[in-house]
Amino acid sequence: MTNTVPRILIVGGGYAGFYTAWHFEKRSRRGEADVTIVDPLPYMTYQPFLPEVAAGAIEPRHAVVALRRHLKRTTVVTAKVTKIDHANKVATITPAEGEPWLQEYDQIVVTAGAVSRTFPIPGIADNAIGLKTIEEAVAVRDRLMSNFDRASVLPAGPERERLLTVVVVGGGFAGIEVFAELRSLASALLKDYPQLSFDETHFHLIEAMGRIMPEVSLKTSEWVLKDLAKRGAFVHLDTQLQSAVDGIVQLSTGETIPTDLIVWTAGVMANPTVVRGGDLPVEERGRIRTRPDLRVGTDDEIVEGAWAAGDVSAVPDLSGGGVGGFCVPNAQHAVRQGKLLAKNVLAVIRGEEPKNYFHKNMGAVAGLGLYNGVFQSGNIALKGLLAWFAHRGYHGLAMPSWERKIRVVWGWVNNFFLGRDIVSLEAVQTPRAVFEEFAARPKPPQPAAVEESKPAAEKAEPEKVAAAG
Structure with a gap:
C-alpha cells in the first residue's frame, strides 16, 4: 500500500x-x-541569552532547548x-x-x-571567537575567567594587562550586550582577585559606523555610550579593525591593543x-x-x-x-x-490557503550587565534597573516551554542569593590533557646487545689487532 x-x-x-x-x-x-x-545540533539555542551565558549569569544548558525532549511526534536527525x-x-x-x-x-x-559574517582581516579567523552558539559563549566566559587566574600570578606589567584586555568587534545589540555583560563580570571578579586592580582591566568595542545599536533611538544609544564610559568601557566609533595577528589588534586610527580575547559580533x-x-x-x-x-x-x-x-x-x-x-x-x-x-x-x-506574515516590531530590549539595561519601543525608552527587569521579564517569558523557563528563572534566583559562579571550565576543551600527562605507557623495546649481534669474523678482528700489538 x-x-x-x-x-x-x-x-x-x-x-x-x-x-x-x-x-x-x-x-x-x-x-x-x-x-x-x-x-x-540536537538542541535549539536561545541566542538572546548568549551574552548572559558569557558573563556567567545563566547556566549554559539552561539557554538551550533539547529537540528530542519537546518534539514528541517529530523525527530528530542530528x-x-x-x-x-x-x-x-x-x-x-x-x-x-x-x-x-x-x-x-x-x-x-x-x-x-x-552564521557569523566575517571579512578577510588578518588574524581574525585564527584569534577571534564568535557569538552565535552556546559553545562560543561558554568559551568566552571561560577564557575571561582563566585569564584572571593567569594574570593574578604575574607581576604588574604589559603581559598582565594583555590578559585583562577584552576587544569586542561590532556595535549592534549582540555586541553591546556581551561587551557590557563582560565588563560587569570583570568588575565583579576583582573582589576575588586582590592582586589585580580595576585600572588593569581594559575593555574596547570597535564599531565601523558612527553610532551603536541602530535598533534604538539616537538619544538612547548615546545614553548607552555614556553609561559604558562611566564603567570604564571604551567604544571606538567610525573605526575599522585592520589586523588581529597574534592577538595584536590594530585599528584604522593607528591605535594598537594587545589582547587575549577578541569577540566578533559584526554581522551575520x-x-x-x-x-x-x-x-x-x-x-x-x-x-x-x-x-x-x-x-x-x-x-x-x-x-x-x-x-x-x-x-x-x-x-x-x-x-x-x-x-x-x-x-x-x-x-x-x-x-x-x-x-x-x-x-x-x-x-x-488540508487544501486551505496560507496567510501572509505581518508583525510590527514590538521594540528592543537589552541587558547591559547586572541590574542595568535599556528598552525602546517607539518613543518610549527605559534605562537602568527598570529596563533590566523588562529585559529579564521579556526573555524569561519568551523562552520556550515551562521546563526551560523554570530552569532559567531558578538560576537567576540562585545567583541573586549566592552570586555568580566564577569557576572556569576551560580545561574541558582538552579533557584528556591531565590523563595523558600521567598515563603509564609501555616501555620502548631495548636494542639488542651490539656484541651479540656481530658475526664471529667481526669479533675476531679486535683479537688479531691486540695480538699484533
Missing part, C-alpha cells in the same frame, strides 16, 4: 525550525503528516543537509559519521539560520551550506527568496512545496519597518514566522 501521508522535512532546528515543528505538533492530528527535523534538489524533492543528509543518504519529501521547510549571513547547496532561488544578499506567506518564490511565481523562514530567508516586511523592505534577522521575527509556518504548511496539506 502506498504511503499517502505528507512527508515534511525541516532543515534547521533553530528558532524558526523548532517553533515550526513544535506548533505543528500542537495543531495537527496524530498521523496527519510525517515530520523530520535535521540539524547538526546531521547536516548538504544539498537540496527540490526539482526532484530530495535532500542529501550528511551525518558526522557514516555515509550520506537521500531523503525524499513532499514539503520542505528551510530554517537553517545564519545566511547559512551558506544550505543556501549554496540547493536549487531554491536566492536573492542578492544570499538569502532564499520568500513570499509574504513564507512560501519560497516571488509575488509572481511560487515554488510549490518549499517554505523558508528566519535568518536564512528574505521575507518581505509588510509592516514597513524592515531594512530594504525585508524582515531583519532577529529572534522576534524567527519565532513568529515559525509559528505561522506551522499553520500555513498545515493549511496547504
Whole structure:
C-alpha cells in the first residue's frame, strides 16, 4: 500500500525550525503528516541569552532547548543537509559519521539560520571567537575567567594587562550586550582577585559606523555610550579593525591593543551550506527568496512545496519597518514566522490557503550587565534597573516551554542569593590533557646487545689487532 501521508522535512532546528515543528505538533492530528527535523545540533539555542551565558549569569544548558525532549511526534536527525534538489524533492543528509543518504519529501521547510559574517582581516579567523552558539559563549566566559587566574600570578606589567584586555568587534545589540555583560563580570571578579586592580582591566568595542545599536533611538544609544564610559568601557566609533595577528589588534586610527580575547559580533549571513547547496532561488544578499506567506518564490511565481523562514530567508516586511523592505534577522521575527509556518504548511496539506506574515516590531530590549539595561519601543525608552527587569521579564517569558523557563528563572534566583559562579571550565576543551600527562605507557623495546649481534669474523678482528700489538 502506498504511503499517502505528507512527508515534511525541516532543515534547521533553530528558532524558526523548532517553533515550526513544535506548533505543528500542537495543531495537527496524530498521523496527519510525517515530520523530520535535521540539524547538526540536537538542541535549539536561545541566542538572546548568549551574552548572559558569557558573563556567567545563566547556566549554559539552561539557554538551550533539547529537540528530542519537546518534539514528541517529530523525527530528530542530528546531521547536516548538504544539498537540496527540490526539482526532484530530495535532500542529501550528511551525518558526522557514516555515509550520506537521500531523503525524499513532499514539503520542505528551510530554517537553517545564519552564521557569523566575517571579512578577510588578518588574524581574525585564527584569534577571534564568535557569538552565535552556546559553545562560543561558554568559551568566552571561560577564557575571561582563566585569564584572571593567569594574570593574578604575574607581576604588574604589559603581559598582565594583555590578559585583562577584552576587544569586542561590532556595535549592534549582540555586541553591546556581551561587551557590557563582560565588563560587569570583570568588575565583579576583582573582589576575588586582590592582586589585580580595576585600572588593569581594559575593555574596547570597535564599531565601523558612527553610532551603536541602530535598533534604538539616537538619544538612547548615546545614553548607552555614556553609561559604558562611566564603567570604564571604551567604544571606538567610525573605526575599522585592520589586523588581529597574534592577538595584536590594530585599528584604522593607528591605535594598537594587545589582547587575549577578541569577540566578533559584526554581522551575520545566511547559512551558506544550505543556501549554496540547493536549487531554491536566492536573492542578492544570499538569502532564499520568500513570499509574504513564507512560501519560497516571488509575488509572481511560487515554488510549490518549499517554505523558508528566519535568518536564512528574505521575507518581505509588510509592516514597513524592515531594512530594504525585508524582515531583519532577529529572534522576534524567527519565532513568529515559525509559528505561522506551522499553520500555513498545515493549511496547504488540508487544501486551505496560507496567510501572509505581518508583525510590527514590538521594540528592543537589552541587558547591559547586572541590574542595568535599556528598552525602546517607539518613543518610549527605559534605562537602568527598570529596563533590566523588562529585559529579564521579556526573555524569561519568551523562552520556550515551562521546563526551560523554570530552569532559567531558578538560576537567576540562585545567583541573586549566592552570586555568580566564577569557576572556569576551560580545561574541558582538552579533557584528556591531565590523563595523558600521567598515563603509564609501555616501555620502548631495548636494542639488542651490539656484541651479540656481530658475526664471529667481526669479533675476531679486535683479537688479531691486540695480538699484533
